[in-house]
Amino acid sequence: MRLAEIDQYLSSSIPSQATGWRRFVLEFLMFGLKEARCCLFAGLFFAAVFLMPRAGLFGIPRYDALLLFALLVQVWMVSTRIETIAELKAISVFHVVGFALEVFKTSGAIQSWSYPDFAYTKLFGVPLFSGFMYAAVGSYIIQAWRLFDLRIQHHPPYWMATLIALLIYVNFFTHHYIGDYRWYLAACALGLYARSTVLFRPLDRDRKMPLLLAFLLIGFFIWLAENISTFFGIWRYPNQMGAWSTVHLGKWSAWSLLVMMTFTIVVHLKHIRSKIHIAH
Structure with a gap:
């Protein structure tokens, strides 16, 4: 079966007469299948990250x-x-935004983390592949819109969402100089998205969850992937130079805010705006 046929099957609203625990199991399995499909790019990319020999290939x-x-x-x-x-244009924006952040964070003045291995495709000390780690998040969100038939209720006005996303991104840079305002921005985002709900369809019925919870869950799984990546030495934080240790839990909040920023870029795509209800 071709991937297009699989996508068509997963995207269709599959009727089911199941009830009780049978429905729960069926919806859970379909949810897992759709999640796996949404993670196609991210899964392939991070599988390559984990399986690639330290010495390279060929x-x-x-x-x-x-x-x-x-x-x-x-x-x-x-x-x-x-x-x-x-969608590729939007993903390219994620790549550029992420790469710019990587260049700043790995610079000699900041040194938040580093890429220790040699590469021909390093620019300002950062390998060009690193931008795809951010693009993978954008790809996942874009695929989820299609396969889960996502709709957003009570989304804040676009200009407010865009402003908070810009401030979140700027804070990743400025907190090294004027203090970290992450929690103030998180509080503003909490108020902004408090009523926002995401509707999704695992099988044939709509389910919903708070949009803020979705940001936190995606951020958590990125944090787990970051732990695996640092374990394999793809990049390292200063406290991991001697021996590997768990990435600080505080990075979860940073990733969740970055997911919120990525989501804001995605909602500007024309075919997605039609599925967003703006709060008044």
């Missing part, structure tokens, strides 16, 4: 091989229409 340094793999997967997804050109 004489190609590890970071360069990861970049080549990510580009090939991205070309394949567009050529097979898994992603549209408009």
Whole structure:
């Protein structure tokens, strides 16, 4: 079965007469299948990250091989229409935004983390593949809109959501100089999205959850992936230079805010705006 046929099957509202625990199990399985499909790019990319030998592949340094793999997967997804050109443009924005943040965080003046291995495709000390880690989050959100038939109720006005997203991004830079205002921004976001609900369809019935909870859950799984990545030495924080240790739990909040920022970029896509109800 081709991937397009699988997508068509997963996207359709599959009627079911199941009730009770049978319905729960069926919806849970369908939810898991759709989640796995939404993570196609992220899953392939991070599988390559974890499986790529430290010495690289076929004489190609590890970071360069990861970049080549990510580009090939991205070309394949567009050529097979898994992603549209408009969605690719949005994902490219995530790549640029993420790479700029990486350059700043790894700079000599900041040194929040580092990429210790050699690569031909390093720019300002950052391997170009790193932007795809941020693009993977955007790809997941875009695919989820389609497969789960996502709709948002009581979304804040676009200008407010965009402003808080910009402030979140700026704070990742400025907190090294004028203090970390993350929790103030989180409090503002809590008020802004307090009434926002995401509707999704695992099977044939709509389910819903607070949008803020969705941000937290996605941020948590990214934090888990970050722990695995640092364990395999893809990058390291200063406290992991001697021996590996768990990434600080505070990074979960940072990732959740970054997910919120990524989500804000996604909702500006034309075919997604039609599924968003703006609160008044």
